[in-house]
Amino acid sequence: MYLEHYGLNEPPFRITPHTDFFFSGANRGATLEALLYAITHDEGIVKISGEVGSGKTMLCRVLMERLPASVVVIYLANPSLSREDILYALADELGIPPLDNSRPATVMRALQEKLVELYAEGKQVVVLIDEAHAMPVDTLEEIRLLSNLESNRHKLLQLVLFGQPELDVTLARPDMRQLRERITHNFRLEPLVQADIAEYLDFRMRAAGYRGPSVFTPEAVRHIAKASAGLTRRINILADKALLASFANGSHQVDGQEIEAAIRDAEFSELPKPVRRSSTPGALLWAAGGAVTMLTLVGIWLFATRPSEPAAPPSPPQAVEPPPPPEAPAVPENASATPLLDKLLEESRPWLETVADNRWFIQLFTAIDANDPAQVESFLANIRNAGLEMGQVRVYRLTSGDKPRYGILYGDYVSRQEAVNVLNALPPEAKRYHPYPRQALRLKLPGKTMNKD
Structure with a gap:
């Protein structure tokens, strides 16, 4: 309705994932690069967690587009599969003839044979599991068993779990210890801060064809940041409603008034309290083969940690006076510090x-x-x-x-x-x-x- 009013080619704030609108700021782009490397060069399970509407499905879709052609991607969007059903689903995705009446062990053997065949062809199979937090515990245990499928030197199946913080709670259970220890890379999508939101809004508008000055005023951005809690889905909903309100008012700018109206109309529910997490930072260390060895390509912090208190310095000897500091070189009065x-x-x-x-x-x-x-x-x-x-x-x-x-x-x-x-x-x-x-x-x-x- 408001596209022509703002000179847009398409709606800028749709809540359905559209990979042309992937925002690489706020560490999203770095997270994607780290995921690509972890999936194509590693042998463990990868986990990505984030609050509802933080952009996990968008990240998953972009990841599917960016993986190389040698990767066979299986996307499972139904998390309620039983442990037997997930085996049948994987077999079906890999083109294995129907095994409906077969025992799970028979299906697992057929899967391994197919994976070995694909591995011999230079193919890598990656399974992306969306909404993994809703998976039954028995199915998660089957995920662990699937991670055991391997050749003499390499894993045959790479597993990637996308889920809400409830997934972390489930994995923290004592009976999930074996699966938890198979997860070699943990990523967390944090909410956007106010400065990121301003950049995000501008990016989405311009990706949709807008070419004018920023539509959203600083006051509007502040209101969005507070009401959305930094979650991209909520930001999209508020921005879309506010653009419609601004269009109805005949304006080309969104101010606090339009955002307040959008907030009242959205009626967002309360967010759950954040899940307590370990204080150990999750830094991703990589090594690349070839003539040049890289110690670190990209580090993704999964959550903030508090620095430890510095130790108190020892008392200096009383009889020894420190030498005078060297004189600083003279700096011209008008010289720049940078x-x-x-x-x-x-x-x-x-x-x-x-x-x-x-x-x-x-x-x-x-x-x-x-x-x-x-x-x-x-x-x-x-x-x-x-x-x-x-x-x-x-x-x-x-x-x-x-x-x-x-x-x-x-x-x-x-x-x-x-x-x-x-x-x-x-x-x-x-x-x-x-x-x-x-x-x-x-x-x-x-x-x-x-x-x-």
Whole structure:
């Protein structure tokens, strides 16, 4: 109804997953890259958990699109399958002749033979199980047994569980210990914070064809952040209702008034209290074969941890006085405290304004709240000292509300795969903030020319 009013090609805030609208910010893009690597290079079970409406199904759909052609993907959307039914479902998906009257052991043997056959053809079979939190305990136990299917050296079946926090509660049970210990990678989709929500709203509008200034005011973003609890499904519902209200009022901007009306109409239910989690961080450490060994490609934090209290320093000897500190070199009165940052901000502007939307680069660094530009300066100095080609480094600065945001990009590539290849070879100093490939289409800066070449 409001598409023409805003110059949109399609609705920007549909709640059904549409992979063209996958938001790679808020660590979603890095999580996807980590998932791709974990699935194609590992042998354990992978688990992704998140609250209702946090974007798990969208992530699953994008993952299915991004997996290489050598991967046979089986998607199970019905979590209520019994332990026998899940075997029949897998057999059916793999084209095994009907085994309705066969014993589970017979079906399992047929599955193993088919998986060995596919493995010999260079194929990998991945099973994506949505809504895994609703699975019966017996079916989860069958998942564990399926993870035992293997050749002499490799697992024949890769299993990925997508579920709500209730899945973590189930896996914490004593009788689930064996399955829990088979899970080698745990990912958690955290809610979006207010700054991410502003970027998310702008991204979805532009992905739908909008080309004007930001539609949602800072006040509207604050209201959405509070009412949605950072969950993308709720954000979509509120944004869609607010756009409709703004259209009805003849306006091209969404303010707090429209959001308040959308909140009243949505009538969201209370969210459950967060599940208590272990304080151990889940960092993903990878190793890539070949001539070059990588110690870390992407680290995904599954949840925040509190740093331990520092130990009290020992008392200094009374008889020894510390030497006087060296005199700091004199700094010219008008000298900038961030010369490298200032230089790159200026040099990056022409490229940022003219880069074609279909080009790719590597997002090295994003500061959500960069009130201290010295942090950015320090990172730039570190990657320069590590030997990174500074002519390929671009820096931009945005203002979200009243807070400055900095981003550091690297390279200019014709394809995502080319960007990934370069990312893999980056020195550790450049991977400090978990870089990921990004397309120029997703980088919407004030004054940027929208090139389609």
